[in-house]
Amino acid sequence: MRITSLFLDESDRLNEQQIGVFGDVLVHLIQKIETKALVQLSKSLAPVNNAPIEVIRHLSRHDKIKIAGPVLTQSNRLTEGDLIEVAKSKGQGHLLAISARASLPQAVTDVLVERGDVEVCHALAGNSGAQFSEVGFATLVKKSDGDERLAERLGLRLDIPFQLLRRLLAHATDLVRSRLLAAVSPENQEQIQRALGSIANELGQKATRPCDFARADSLAHELNRCGQLTEAALVEFVKAHKHEETTATLALFSGVKSALIERLLKNMSHKELVVACRAGNLTWSTAALILKSPFAYHSISQQELNDARDAFLELSRAAAQESMRSMQVQETAKAAG
Secondary structure (H helix, E strand, O other): OHHHHHHHHHHHHOOHHHHHHHHHHHHHHHOOOOHHHHHHHHHHHOOOOOOOHHHHHHHHOOOOHHHHHHHHHHOOOOOHHHHHHHHHHOOHHHHHHHHOOOOEOHHHHHHHHHHOOHHHHHHHHOOOOEOOOHHHHHHHHHHOOOOHHHHHHHHOOOOOOHHHHHHHHHHOOHHHHHHHHHHOOHHHHHHHHHHHHHHHHHHHHHHHOOOOOHHHHHHHHHHHHOOOOOHHHHHHHHHOOOHHHHHHHHHHHHOOOHHHHHHHHHOOOOHHHHHHHHHOOOOHHHHHHHHOOOOOOOOOOHHHHHHHHHHHHHOOHHHHHHHHHHHHHHHHHHHHO
């Protein structure tokens, strides 16, 4: 600490060679001193613009986050390469510390987004100094499905590409949309309104466009005959936004016609769609994916999703199948009438 104090007192008058001498001594001492002293050293040197580079690099790679954290968050002596190396090799605490830096280039955020947990993603989305590649933004938008806090933080960013903002809002709950409109700056509010208008227009076109499920039904039956129509295949249809294929597959799984599943998807209530998923013997993760999909015309909040999960788990498959048979009879009678 005496050496550190001497350096701090003289740092404004030192050249790089002299700073290097202090660095050599401190790097040698780092190997021998206790954690408490290392934490204090890290806190003392982190904000210093000309801190000894090798000392900062040693501290940033320490396994204990309370030692590495201050320099990872503050030190400008760490290069982009240093940050990427730490982000690729260390735990979530180190990633979170990097996420709090005043500025972050795209190459670093790409690694943080890929490896980071929920807390890291939230920190990045709320960091106005973080820059993201289109891939990085797309990954964050994907991770925001079912995470209202992350969706809200992403929607408030002025730099999010319009198409990704549109995708974000398409999956967001009504509560998140209203919060964003109330919180965003005037220049971003227009973009959000434009994205919402585009989504509403597309949904309106889908709602009025007649669907011909003949091709999708034929495909579903052929895949089923070959043993390839699995739940994993349905998940891929949903993720690829293949509306007809998803509808036809869920219909086949639940023992009804595609037209009935299409009606359930268009219902503002999600309750009957939950029954169809249970009748189709789907797992809850797949059922939740369908409930949140853009071609399910209702918007579902996290609380509603939790309630739907409880109802899904309490419902027996036999009871769900009986309900679907009853719905199909009513649908057929209505069409005949």
